[in-house]
Amino acid sequence: MKDFADIVIVGSGASGAAAAWSLSQNTSLRIVCLEQGSSVSRSEYPTTSVDWELSRYTDFSPLPNIRKNSADYPIDDSDSPISIAQFNGVGGSTILYSAHFPRFHPSDFQVKTLDGVADDWPLSYSELEPFFEENEKIMGVAGLIGDPAYPSYKSLLPPVPLGKMGKIVAKAFNELGWHWWPSYSAINTKKYNAFDDPVRAPCINLGPCNVGCPQSAKGSVDVTYLPLAKSNGVEIYTECRVHEVTLNSNGLADGVFYTDSDGEKHQFKANIVILACSGIGTPRLLLNSKSSFFPDGLLNENSLVGKYLTLHPLAYIEGVFEGDLQSSLGPHGCCLYSHEFYETKSERDFLRGYTMHILRGATPVESAISGYFMRKLTLGKDHHTQFEKYFNHTAGIAIIAEDLPDINNRVELDYNNKDIHGMPGVKIHYKISQNTEKILKHGIKMSKKLFSTAGADIVSSFAPIKNTGWHTAGTVRMGDDPNTSVVNKYGQAHQVKNLFIVDSSVFVTAGAVNPVATAQAVTLFSCNYIINNIDNIVTRS
Amino acid sequence: MIDKVLNTMLPGSEALGLPSATKLDFALYQKENLMQGVTEDFLSELSLIATEKFETDFDNLDDQQRMNVINNCKIKNFRIFSVFIKHCFRFYYSNKQVLSVLNVGSAPPFPQGNILDEDDWEILEPVLERGYTCRTTQN
Numbered sequence: 001m002k003d004f005a006d007i008v009i010v011g012s013g014a015s016g017a018a019a020a021w022s023l024s025q026n027t028s029l030r031i032v033c034l035e036q037g038s039s040v041s042r043s044e045y046p047t048t049s050v051d052w053e054l055s056r057y058t059d060f061s062p063l064p065n066i067r068k069n070s071a072d073y074p075i076d077d078s079d080s081p082i083s084i085a086q087f088n089g090v091g092g093s094t095i096l097y098s099a100h101f102p103r104f105h106p107s108d109f110q111v112k113t114l115d116g117v118a119d120d121w122p123l124s125y126s127e128l129e130p131f132f133e134e135n136e137k138i139m140g141v142a143g144l145i146g147d148p149a150y151p152s153y154k155s156l157l158p159p160v161p162l163g164k165m166g167k168i169v170a171k172a173f174n175e176l177g178w179h180w181w182p183s184y185s186a187i188n189t190k191k192y193n194a195f196d197d198p199v200r201a202p203c204i205n206l207g208p209c210n211v212g213c214p215q216s217a218k219g220s221v222d223v224t225y226l227p228l229a230k231s232n233g234v235e236i237y238t239e240c241r242v243h244e245v246t247l248n249s250n251g252l253a254d255g256v257f258y259t260d261s262d263g264e265k266h267q268f269k270a271n272i273v274i275l276a277c278s279g280i281g282t283p284r285l286l287l288n289s290k291s292s293f294f295p296d297g298l299l300n301e302n303s304l305v306g307k308y309l310t311l312h313p314l315a316y317i318e319g320v321f322e323g324d325l326q327s328s329l330g331p332h333g334c335c336l337y338s339h340e341f342y343e344t345k346s347e348r349d350f351l352r353g354y355t356m357h358i359l360r361g362a363t364p365v366e367s368a369i370s371g372y373f374m375r376k377l378t379l380g381k382d383h384h385t386q387f388e389k390y391f392n393h394t395a396g397i398a399i400i401a402e403d404l405p406d407i408n409n410r411v412e413l414d415y416n417n418k419d420i421h422g423m424p425g426v427k428i429h430y431k432i433s434q435n436t437e438k439i440l441k442h443g444i445k446m447s448k449k450l451f452s453t454a455g456a457d458i459v460s461s462f463a464p465i466k467n468t469g470w471h472t473a474g475t476v477r478m479g480d481d482p483n484t485s486v487v488n489k490y491g492q493a494h495q496v497k498n499l500f501i502v503d504s505s506v507f508v509t510a511g512a513v514n515p516v517a518t519a520q521a522v523t524l525f526s527c528n529y530i531i532n533n534i535d536n537i538v539t540r541s
Numbered sequence: 542m543i544d545k546v547l548n549t550m551l552p553g554s555e556a557l558g559l560p561s562a563t564k565l566d567f568a569l570y571q572k573e574n575l576m577q578g579v580t581e582d583f584l585s586e587l588s589l590i591a592t593e594k595f596e597t598d599f600d601n602l603d604d605q606q607r608m609n610v611i612n613n614c615k616i617k618n619f620r621i622f623s624v625f626i627k628h629c630f631r632f633y634y635s636n637k638q639v640l641s642v643l644n645v646g647s648a649p650p651f652p653q654g655n656i657l658d659e660d661d662w663e664i665l666e667p668v669l670e671r672g673y674t675c676r677t678t679q680n
Contacts, residue, residue, distance in 0.1 A: 051635035161657035204654020
């Protein structure tokens, strides 16, 4: 039957792809993945052309409201200091991510117990650990074993080189007696693939990972999980936007409605429905799936869907060094990081903490624009000599702050702005907490101290950064109590037992690190449960 | 007028081997990036300021006066100024001729990459000497 699958997965990004592969190990199942966007081939990536930087302002912009691809949907983030960034297409936002790939810490799962804030997760780091490891094997993660800030890693590819700038900053960390470590990076530092065929090429230090990697050295899921899933028989339907999850007369999920690229509406029946559409897209779909069982949106009987949105408010500090450090060479977002200020400490005026994420120097266009507006460059006859002393001399620090969940930070449907198929867009309401403002302030102060120790002039420091709302989470939170959460620890909906949410929507708290490694580990954990309990889940439906 | 504007903002540098922006194909960039309106708005603003400050056309001004007008535009109409200047930098610093002179490493299409020196991880000794810092949890 063409329109029936054992499992339908909505979304082919970081979590959808991981789910597709994980479940496809049971090859007796028909698994179909519906993706609202299309595939992007390596030859289409901007960095195959010399004017690649221009694409950041057009069709490869991280902002859907700028990019306006047919797969994008309207996001009104005018009531948020941070704009939502994402990519809709096969591979999802991993196509444009920088591949910084740290795990959450064990403490991130127990913030209530340890610090008396927010809620503990219903699962622990140790439960996720084998899935972290499995995920890192498939994504191909570089790093260095032995980091004292984490429980031990078992296997990693060689770390991404620090470069001249990284070494200078590392020495400054040492001088201050602060923790630092080479970045965990989903970047091949040697030829690698989890199952050897086909082998992906190593990184050649070009720099701009966040407009797509033409080498396929970056572990985006279109070159990691999805080829493996497809070889196991998973079918991926592109340009199919799911706009409703449907229920049968017993209130269990029985499939989805989607619209294809010609605007034709179809129903796809399934025994199990899995949503992996991001912290924004998943609540959007649930809220749009109204029925007699759930008149206010699927799983929204307690008005929790879309609530508790967390983003990572970022601060940015830029330093300029006297020497030419060729700092723009190498993976821009993967150099080194520090968790010196990650955990709550009584002597600080805030709870929880942040990552200091060292970024390599800006590209030529970015250097010119930021240098000019930061008053390091002028126009006219002196411009070129000033540019020569600026470009490749810079480093950035991103402070990644943990913003604790707040019920008022939320995603709602926006009936005034609809996508090309008539499905409502979303409206974001977000405020940064006072605690987080203190975190960002502290991060800026410490970054200035670091740059000063490293001998760099500080030319810029501000927070929050506007266009960096990549890390969306918390909008379909997990928990043991159906009154205060939407899904259980396995991502299984409390009220619809054959409906699973497997992306970062289920996070209880946001941590202060990039979320992809943890989101995918959670996905694999959920899928492991589904595989082990599939008969029970399907019988119920 | 646009040639004079570009040459004032981003003149060439013989010493560094960099071309003036006016020597590059700005018309093509404008067309491809649908920004004719942006340029027109900017030039109109410059003309107004030139007349206001110097009682003549922008084209009749000397280099210093032109720069004065451009800088004045930044104060008087920052929105128009900033949109144009960003395009100007995108145009100039994504040009093959310019990039070939700058120290950008391997440029697209990438025949080869860039080499970064290998690291000596003894640099991590001070971090390791501090011992295990991962926070203790209940499981």
